[in-house]
Amino acid sequence: MTTDATLAGKPFTLHRFPLDQKNRSLQAWDSADEYLLDYVFEHHIDANRILIINDAFGALCCALADKHCTLVTDSFVSTLAYQHNLEVNELEHAQVEVLSSMDTYPEDIDLVVLKLPKNAGLLQSQLAKLSKLDADIPVIAAGKAKEIHTSTLKSFTHFLTEPTTSLAVKKSRLIFSKTSAKAIDSKFPVSWPLEKTDFVLSNEANVFSRDSLDIGARFFINYLPMGKKPLKVIDLGCGNGVIGLMTLAKMPNATVTFIDESAMAVHSAQQNISHNLPERVKDCRFIQNDCLTGFENEGADLILCNPPFHQANAITDHIAWQMFMQAKAALRHGGELRIIGNRHLEYDDKLKRLFGNCKTLGNNKKFTVLSATKRS
Known part of the structure; x- marks a missing residue:
């Protein structure tokens, strides 16, 4: 398994969890992580309080460890992975607050970065929570290009501002939107x-x-x-x-x-x-x-x-x-x-x-x- 990653020009060692899984071809980050981080460091370098949603194994958290980060995850395994990878990269003293998917999002943030989940309902639930934040906070989402559908963009339009998308790079794409203070409830549970x-x-x-x-x-x-x-x-x-x-x-x-x-x-x-x-x-x-x-x-x-x-x-x-x-x-x-x-x-x-x-x-x-x- 490849564990040596270069994210936004910096080297990291990143492990996928569980550590003892047999499929060693899987890695702890993907091209969407790389694309997202390159964009953040080029266009939002001054952002300091960052809300990170759905960081599967801590790639985003590690690369943004010099910021004040709030990590939102529904996954216990993801929490273990981010903690391990921060420690491996000697970043265990980084300012990272971890929230469950059931928690309310913090209001004092200036940037949201989001990995698109496989589950469209989970995305809608997360966008609904973002819709209750103050307006005009940039939201940058990343995922595989083939998994970004018209319905995905409609969800952003419904809860946030009208989105735009990037060109595809290494089969990944970015979605750009902003919070709109629409305060729309999700249909869940x-x-x-x-x-x-x-x-x-x-x-x-x-x-x-x-x-x-x-x-x-x-x-x-x-x-x-x-x-x-x-x-x-x-x-x-x-x-x-x-x-x-x-x-x-x-x-x-x-x-x-x-x-x-x-x-x-x-x-x-x-x-x-x-x-x-x-x-x-x-x-x-x-x-x-x-x-x-x-x-x-x-x-x-x-x-x-x-x-x-x-x-x-x-x-x-x-x-x-x-x-x-x-x-x-x-x-x-x-x-x-x-x-x-x-x-x-x-x-x-x-x-x-x-x-x-x-x-x-x-x-x-x-x-x-x-x-x-x-x-x-």
Whole structure:
């Protein structure tokens, strides 16, 4: 993996997170980062209080470390990456304030730099917050040219001023706009009734399948545990918490820990338990974390998981592998990891190699539900 970056004419060492992922061809910055920083240092050198949104691994933060920066991220992994990369580049004393995606943006800023997220709803949510700031603060967004659509520019027009775009450089492009003090609310969170239940699910902008029950979860619900055993359950990669919610509904004595690396996901899960099963909140924990890092000695009885197979725009299985390995460490002897995955991903082979066993609980044309038991 390439870790030597040159950003705005300065050398940096930048690591992509998690550090031990197997795909070493992926790097911690891209041409959009380079283009954005070159423009900022050429045209906004006097900007001192900079709001940085969606800096995936800290490239922008490191290059702008001599400014007073406020970093906004929905990702726990991104937070770990920026902290690590600041330290590696001996910039740990930089003035960087970190805000969750659920926090209000600061008002005392003179420049906004934004990496376009993959999720259009998340972008709209972020632009809505920017629309409530004072007018005429420059906003510079960067992304791959092929991912900047007419709808992207319409979102800027709706919440900010009419945008303009740069020429494409290395297949990346910049969007230029300004805050307009329109103070427009976003449509998030969105809510909808959960089929075949009395529950209503609330979903923040960056929650997976935020507009309806995804087909994987719909199938997985048929294979959730039930009964009166007081199991310690972990909903790993919980999203809006629907799997943990249905587990609580089927298991009156269970406790459930909801874990996701997205702040919006954890917030949505907490809201959904509070709204739908308020009497069970005492049986729950809600944690933003990098998978199960730090949970090795928890002694979980059951871990439920629908693992992702991408990180931002990169298709990769390293997150699933991390989840499986850490799940084995977090389970008690005799504990179970129960997952759902696309059949073509062949998770059964991975679980057999790791656990020494795997059985199929159910499958259809697209998904398979698998169970592995910790025996040693």
